[in-house]
Amino acid sequence: MKKTNLSDYDPAAVPDGADYRIAVVAAEWNPEITDAMLQGAVETLAEHGVKDIIVKRVPGTFELTYAASKLLSVREDIDAVICIGCVIQGETRHFEFICQAVSQGISNVAIKYEKPVIFSVLTCDTLQQALDRAGGKHGNKGVEGAITALKMCKFTSECE
Ligand code: DLZ
Numbered sequence: 001m002k003k004t005n006l007s008d009y010d011p012a013a014v015p016d017g018a019d020y021r022i023a024v025v026a027a028e029w030n031p032e033i034t035d036a037m038l039q040g041a042v043e044t045l046a047e048h049g050v051k052d053i054i055v056k057r058v059p060g061t062f063e064l065t066y067a068a069s070k071l072l073s074v075r076e077d078i079d080a081v082i083c084i085g086c087v088i089q090g091e092t093r094h095f096e097f098i099c100q101a102v103s104q105g106i107s108n109v110a111i112k113y114e115k116p117v118i119f120s121v122l123t124c125d126t127l128q129q130a131l132d133r134a135g136g137k138h139g140n141k142g143v144e145g146a147i148t149a150l151k152m153c154k155f156t157s158e159c160e
Contacts, residue, residue, distance in 0.1 A: 014048050068106060
């Protein structure tokens, strides 16, 4: 079967990050998940040569859109923003509203600033599904977000 777990990746295929400045914004909700994803993202960026990594925390996943937009508006030197969050289905429709707002919001920020804004947001039915994707059997989606950011920074450089 084709390998779909990006966390098992070939390091040689990832662009060198020495020339890039990358921000990582992580939500505080579900900290056992977002802390592990944040750690995975930061370690992966550092392993690939990124020297300037800006880390910010926000209360919840809903706030990621504003945080990415604010960072890109005040810091023109940031090449990409990785947004880390975890939304777990509860008893109310809050889940749907947060997922809809953050996915559309992050996409809008990327288009507005013409910079990569990476959607490292888990949208899970259960805590176990999130644990499986934050260093568990399905890898660490923070690591994958870091790799995606590096690839998109290279893409952007090649367009200039
Ligand atoms: C309110 C809320 C709920 C119910 N669930 C989550 C969640 O599973 N994951 C998450 O990151 N944040 C959640 N939040 C908080 C919202 O993201 C946001 O912080 C608040 O609605 C305030 O804007």
